[in-house]
Amino acid sequence: MQSPPTVRAAAAVQAxxxxxxxxxxxxxxxxxxxxxxxQTGSGIALTLxxxxxAALLGLVAAGLARARRWSRTPALLTQLFTGIVGIYLVxxxxxxxxxxxxxxxxxxxxxxxVPPSLRALTGGRPVPPAGPPGPAA
Numbered sequence: 001m002q003s004p005p006t007v008r009a010a011a012a013v014q015a016x017x018x019x020x021x022x023x024x025x026x027x028x029x030x031x032x033x034x035x036x037x038x039q040t041g042s043g044i045a046l047t048l049x050x051x052x053x054a055a056l057l058g059l060v061a062a063g064l065a066r067a068r069r070w071s072r073t074p075a076l077l078t079q080l081f082t083g084i085v086g087i088y089l090v091x092x093x094x095x096x097x098x099x100x101x102x103x104x105x106x107x108x109x110x111x112x113x114v115p116p117s118l119r120a121l122t123g124g125r126p127v128p129p130a131g132p133p134g135p136a137a
Contacts, residue, residue, distance in 0.1 A: 003064075003065070003066070003067035003120055004067075004116035004117065004119075004120050005116075006111045006112075006114050006116045006117040006120075007064055007065075007067050007111070007116070007117050007120050007121065008064075008065060009107075009111040010064050010075060010108060010111035010112045010117060011061045011062075011064035011065040012061075013104055013107050013108040013111060014057060014060055014061035014064055014075055014078060014108065015057075015058065015061040016104055017057055017078060017082055017101075017104055017108070018054045018055075018057035018058040018061055019054075020097075020100070020101065020104070021050055021053050021054040021057060022050075022051065022054040024050060024097075025046075025047055025050030025051045025053075025054060028043060028046050028047045028050055029047040031043060032044050032046075032047055056074075057078060060074045060075050060078065063075075064121075067120045067121060069121055069122065069123060071121070072112065072121040072122070075108065075112055076109070076112055078108065079105045079108035079109045079112065080105075082101055082104060082105040082108065083101075083102065083105035083106070083109075085101060086098050086099075086101035086102035086104075086105055087102070089101060090102065
């Protein structure tokens with residue numbers, strides 16, 4: 001069974017976020033190599049953490065593309081963290097990074113929380129109708 005278009009869109013957003021983190025990590029690597037990091041060791045560590053994070057985000061994107069239930073929670077947490085980072089970037093007047101990051105976070109939340117995505121990523125469990133409680137069985 002093929003996943004709904006909204007889940008595929010969420011996977012595309014997640015993959016785009018992985019690409020942004022990878023690009024930022026490449027810039028960090030270039031700064032570390034040029035000696036522009038505050039400390040060389042921290043520049044290298046941040047670069048490695050960034051590339052590792054990009055790889056994990058790519059893994060979550062692959063899980064979303066296959067509509068794997070495990071991928072929903074990490075994808076939602078990614079959107080939350082991405083939104084927070086976007087806010088900090090905009091507050092720091094880094095609009096070229098901050099605005100696209102905020103757009104990605106909003107798009108990720110929307111595509112993950114629409115009903116077709118929720119059904120696909122939660123197994124489509126039926127919700128029992130609300131009503132007066134019956135006798136205990």
